[in-house]
Amino acid sequence: MKLGVSPDTFPPRSHEAKRISVVGAAASVFCREGFAGANIDLIAAEAGVSRQTVYNHHGDKEKLFVAVVRDLTERCNAGIFATIATFPDQPGNLEADLIGFAMRMNRNCICNRDGRFLRKLIQTEGERYPELFAEWREQGPGRTWSALAARFARLAYAGHLAIKDPDVAARQFLALINAELQISFMLGGMPDDEEVLQSATNGVRTFLSAFGRQKSASHAARKSALVGA
Amino acid sequence: MKLGVSPDTFPPRSHEAKRISVVGAAASVFCREGFAGANIDLIAAEAGVSRQTVYNHHGDKEKLFVAVVRDLTERCNAGIFATIATFPDQPGNLEADLIGFAMRMNRNCICNRDGRFLRKLIQTEGERYPELFAEWREQGPGRTWSALAARFARLAYAGHLAIKDPDVAARQFLALINAELQISFMLGGMPDDEEVLQSATNGVRTFLSAFGRQKSASHAARKSALVGA
DNA sequence: GACGAATTGGACAAGAGTGTCTAATTTTGT
DNA sequence: ACAAAATTAGACACTCTTGTCCAATTCGTC
Known part of the structure; x- marks a missing residue:
């Protein structure tokens, strides 16, 4: 101003x-x-x-609380969509590119200060402010998932992935890359880069084992070695 | 009364x-x-x-709180281990058996009253009571994961799965079968049976796409149809 | 039926926190 | 430098909550 x-x-x-x-x-x-x-x-x-x-x-204390939640919601959504914009639409190395994307997603949207704060506030006080909660729900996870699903659908259409339901794949992708960070979140702590990388790597590898096409060279090699087929 | x-x-x-x-x-x-x-x-x-x-x-209010957390921790752990005891060690139909197990896990341990209460209390007040928290952490997720990992390792050894790291697989299994329930958890609400079944089914299918051996008849058929290999 | 322990409802002091008000001070714009 | 606006510190009334105490009552047991 x-x-x-x-x-x-x-x-x-x-x-x-x-x-x-x-x-x-x-x-x-x-x-x-x-x-x-x-x-x-x-x-x-x-x-x-x-x-x-x-x-x-x-x-008012209550008005202050609402202002806080609105502020966090706004910044978090901005961060999420900025990150989704970096999704690898034309991947060179699919695994490496997805791991990089997963890292950005975790670091910039889920593990950062705003993300942790907003998650905790919604968990603790969400039931007390249904309107505020509904607003976040529409703007936040709903749009995130469909935006991400669209990107995965495009990747599948281009032949890089074999996906039946892009919405399910998007949700599972997010679940997988965070699978190993759940305890840190429970503690309210901030997982270090090592943990985040490990979780992202393991998650993306499993995701590609499930949804990858055999075409991808390094992936196919790893997979055949793993499955023994 | x-x-x-x-x-x-x-x-x-x-x-x-x-x-x-x-x-x-x-x-x-x-x-x-x-x-x-x-x-x-x-x-x-x-x-x-x-x-x-x-x-x-x-x-005392504080002593009462501690009693509540101890009570919930105890009952939740009992439920978790009772459920893990029903893990399909000799599966007839691997997919169906794992989906059944996933349903029991979600229903009896994660979505029930005790599970939701304990999770929320740990999230909201965990930082204020580090000792209480450490106790839960040792008894709860740590043992859960390693017990589940042991079951998956046995299944892999018997030739039903191709798993490199059983600990990672166990964590990812839990993440996958809950992937679609995250919003309900955020709301603090109880997802209905339909949602739980859907999430468990999708999660197990993806899990088997990633870790299943081609041997399994119905699974192999579905997978080849899906991946086109 | 009677005795002792547990329960109840209410009153109570002490403390903490919210939200308001005011007078003095500082900052900002001209 | 001056005037208006914002900020500050402190006092204040008011409410709410915790934890204690006590007399009356009920409950379990012999």
């Missing part, structure tokens, strides 16, 4: 910057403590702002 | 029955409201007991 007024460095600091700071701190506190356990004083302190400013900007 | 006043049927009602009732109600309320939001009065009312009785039995 008030961008670039001052000479240099940090032009927009006061009004909008504080708002952002508050929403960010609120996300963190709501996640750690839950809605009921979250303390406005703590949020204000963590944002480096007085309590009154929190009320001036958002009016 | 005044059940079984008659001569027999329910000898131990008062003391222990109330304890169980309180723990059950507390599980429900802790799940809905979170630890901070849970109200002892509400728990007491939901258990059909006075607030004082809650304090008499468990002494």
Whole structure:
């Protein structure tokens, strides 16, 4: 809004910057403590702002919570679609390209701060805010899955995969590349790059064993060695 | 509450029955409201007991919470191992048997009341109680995965599957049979039998496409039709 | 029927948190 | 530099919740 007024460095600091700071701190506190356990004083302190400013900007604990969820939803969806845009439509090495895509998906959408926060908030408070939840549901997983399914369908049409139901394949792809990260998620922790790579690699290999065409050279070799056929 | 006043049927009602009732109600309320939001009065009312009785039995909100988690952990683990004991070691029809097993796993361990409650409590309050969490982690997923991996390894050794790493296969099996239930879990809702069957069927089919040996008659037929090899 | 233990409902103090208000101070725009 | 707007710190009323205490009642057992 008030961008670039001052000479240099940090032009927009006061009004909008504080708002952002508050929403960010609120996300963190709501996640750690839950809605009921979250303390406005703590949020204000963590944002480096007085309590009154929190009320001036958002009016209400509940309104603040809604603002947090909307903010996270928006950024997460943006990240997801930016990542889906990097899907390997014309793969050189299908396995390597899909592993790279899986890594980006995990890193940028599922394991990052926004993704973990949003997931936790939906899990903990989703039942209390059905409208907010419905909104996320439409914009989030629904579109993600169909967008991803479309990409897989294209890949199958081009002869790189043998897929009967692209929607099922898309969901299973996501499930597989996250299969080994479930415990880390339960802990609320952030899996390290090693784990993410391992999970993505194992997931993509199994996915290709199930849906790959024998054509793919390296894959066919690995598969025949594995299955012994 | 005044059940079984008659001569027999329910000898131990008062003391222990109330304890169980309180723990059950507390599980429900802790799940809905979170630890901070849970109200002892509400728990007491939901258990059909006075607030004082809650304090008499468990002494403290925190102690009550620990009791709830221990109770859920115990019952969930028992259910999981009882279900793993039904794993098809000598399958007649591998696909059908695995789908049946997947259904039992989903229904009795993951989608039932205890499973959903425990998962949610760990997600929401796990970070606040690291010891409790570590205990569950050792007893729960760790043992589950290795027990399941052992079963898959045996199946592979008997020639029914082609598995390189049984641990990975076990985790991916669980991920696949739940792939289509993720949204329901996010909602905290209970997926109906139709959804569970669909998810289990799709998951097992993909699992067998990836790890099945061509030998299996019906499977080989389906696979060759699918992959065109 | 009687005794002891458990349960109940209610009152209670203590503490914590929300949301409001105000006066003083700082920041921003002109 | 000046005026308007935003921010701050603190006090405040109000509500809610926890955990304790107690007298009356009920329940299980002998």
